[in-house]
Structure formats: C-alpha cells, structure tokens
Amino acid sequence: MKEMKYPLYDEGEPVYNQICRHCGKPMQGRRDKKYCDDSCRSLHHSPINSPNYNLMRNTHTILRKNRRILCLACSHFGSSSEVQVAWMLDRGFSFQYCTQLIHQDNHEEQFICYDFAYHWINPGIVKIYPIAPTAKAA
Numbered sequence: 001m002k003e004m005k006y007p008l009y010d011e012g013e014p015v016y017n018q019i020c021r022h023c024g025k026p027m028q029g030r031r032d033k034k035y036c037d038d039s040c041r042s043l044h045h046s047p048i049n050s051p052n053y054n055l056m057r058n059t060h061t062i063l064r065k066n067r068r069i070l071c072l073a074c075s076h077f078g079s080s081s082e083v084q085v086a087w088m089l090d091r092g093f094s095f096q097y098c099t100q101l102i103h104q105d106n107h108e109e110q111f112i113c114y115d116f117a118y119h120w121i122n123p124g125i126v127k128i129y130p131i132a133p134t135a136k137a138a
C-alpha cells in the first residue's frame with residue numbers, strides 16, 4: 001500500500017492547522033484550504049476590504065462631515081455668514097479636504113464642498129455660503 005504524501009484526513013480528523021486568510025482564525029482541513037468558509041472567501045475578495053476602498057470611504061466620510069458642518073453654519077448663522085474657524089474646528093471640520101478648489105480672478109481661493117463654499121476672510125474667519133439652489137439645512 002502506497003502512503004499518500006499529503007493525506008487530506010486521518011481517520012476523519014483534519015490534519016493540517018492553518019490560518020484563515022480573511023479572519024485569521026485557526027482552521028483545520030485540506031492542505032490547500034485558504035478560508036474558513038465561503039463567507040470568508042467572499043469577503044476576502046470583496047473590493048470593500050481593499051486599501052483603496054478604505055481610503056475612498058474615509059475621505060468621503062470626512063467630506064460628508066465637512067458638508068454637514070458647512071450646512072449647520074449656514075442654518076445657524078445665516079447664509080453668507082462669517083464664521084470663526086474655531087467654531088468649525090470644534091465641530092470637527094477638516095480644512096485639508098474639499099471637493100473643489102477654485103482660484104478666482106480676485107486671487108481668492110474658493111473652497112467647495114459639494115453644494116457649499118467658503119473662502120478665507122482672515123486666518124481666523126471664513127465666509128460660508130451655499131453655491132447651489134438645492135443647498136439647504138438638513
């Protein structure tokens with residue numbers, strides 16, 4: 001009787017201890033088994049778990065938060081109000097994120113976040129305004 005080089009099972013018991021490539025849990029089974037089950041296999045190959053997707057999701061989360069704060073500022077102080085930067089920072093505004101940056105003819109930079117915009121009045125104050133008729137307090 002010829003002995004198998006890589007037996008799959010020994011009297012019904014799995015023989016190879018491995019780590020699931022998705023969840024990292026120890027598992028037993030065939031030597032070439034990579035995942036606990038179909039769920040782990042599917043999740044591992046999902047683009048939702050890719051580093052690029054995480055980058056986009058995190059960026060979008062920051063932009064949505066920025067928009068919420070701009071919207072709140074317009075409803076709280078009125079449209080085209082001058083708002084203290086500290087007020088925005090207190091609410092978690094991230095000044096390094098915007099959806100568009102427009103260099104205007106008067107050399108001002110207009111920072112766009114979806115349907116809201118702001119520009120700097122001085123280092124502690126920005127002027128915030130909606131830029132589309134659909135922008136309103138949510």
Ligand SMILES: [Zn+2]
Pocket residue numbers: 020021022023024025035036037040
């Ligand atoms: Zn798993």
